[in-house]
Amino acid sequence: MTGKTITITSGKGGVGKTTVTVNLAVGLGLRGKKVVCIDGDIGLRNMDVILGLENRIVYDIVDVVEGRCRLKQAMIRDKRLPDLFLVPASQTRDKNSVTPEDMIRLCDEIKTEYDYILIDSPAGIEQGFKNAIAPADQIIVVTNPEVSAVRDADRIIGLIEAEEKGPASLIINRMNSAMVNRGDMLTQDDVNELLAIDLIGLIPEDENVIVSTNKGTPIAFEGKTKAGRAFQNLAARVEGEAIPFNEIEEKMNFLDKVRKLFG
């Protein structure tokens, strides 16, 4: 089996890279895929917290690279999905403890047994970012519908193009339907106008995400929530299904609703 390595990156911090990575992993896991998440944010790890696995970390990625343990020993199995694993980052080291070559070697090893490797890139354009994109077969750029995040996404997409990593795909996270409909937020079209890359996910803003993050239960397990459904749609699109982008509710007045009812 040859799996696919997908790196999730953004440039700007705080746009939801880790949340997206974890929930995409859960979404793929729920579809029966074997998935390994790698936390690329060495020194500032938090993927383990979002997955609720923080107290199980014995070995981390730096231990694997430096030969203190085997890869399998550092892979932590998820509590809920038997085929979802986490390779945690080291909290006491920094980004320079790992090289892009290490990452490629590691991913080549994992690929032989798993369907997907998801790498959560740290913010920024330095060593950590370079490590994260080196092994990638596909790169997903996460942005928020705000000007500064979109600007940084544009910079990152330029760097990815310079590395000849193929066209990146885009996730717009934290879309607020009410604000979009009021005209107070950048729309999907505004973002696309500047970035001009394929959209693969549209995640609505949802308070439940914060609740689930704090509980260590990724929202993708809860398909009834707005964000949970959006993450499941994202996983389906990553698998190649054509799912329409209906995550953001459009403004409809009464007449529109009646028209829709009658087709």
Next chain:
Amino acid sequence: MEKLINQIIVKGTNEGLMMILPEGDWEEVRSAIVERINSQSAFFKGADAFIDVASRNMRATEVADLRDLLGSFEMRMKGLLSFSEITQKNARALGLDTSLPLKRGKRERKLVILSPNEDSAFLIQKNIRSGIRIEKDESIVIIGDVNPGAEIISGGSVFVWGKIKGKITAGANGNEQAIVGALSIEDSQISIGGIMRIFSKKIRNSNFTAPLILKIQDGDIVAENIKS
């Protein structure tokens, strides 16, 4: 006098303007030069000039005076071409070339300043994203957008078959005849030949299908519609 001004021949070369002066009394030729430049001051402004005086013997003071005269029109006198050994010696003493630079020699290539009318240009077919900087001596043609945070620098002209939202520098070597063309210009900073203008609202050709051309006119960057 009328005849003398028409005897001045002006040619464009790779290195700048070539001005071939007629025979005759120097004072009269000199005032014919002034008249000629004044008739097209925008064209001559900022140009590098090579003067060909054929077999005229020029004194050092006359050569220096000619150089200062051209300088007063914001032209740079780069060379004085003549068969006369006296003229050649006086020109060299003032640091002027006495022959045209080698044509497109490999060593010289970096120094060539292209005028916007020349046909050599660097073509890019993609969006120029934030953080990307493209710097070329020749003109640049981009098929795509120039996004905020991107920088385009050219010794010649810059043409963007898309939107300009980033920073554009045309005529980076001081060529004020360079132009900047685009389908639309949004929040951006554009300079031509050292003159800069900030655009803070979106402008485009009033005829939506044609591009917008920016050029220098009377020391300022102005937008011009092209009719299609």
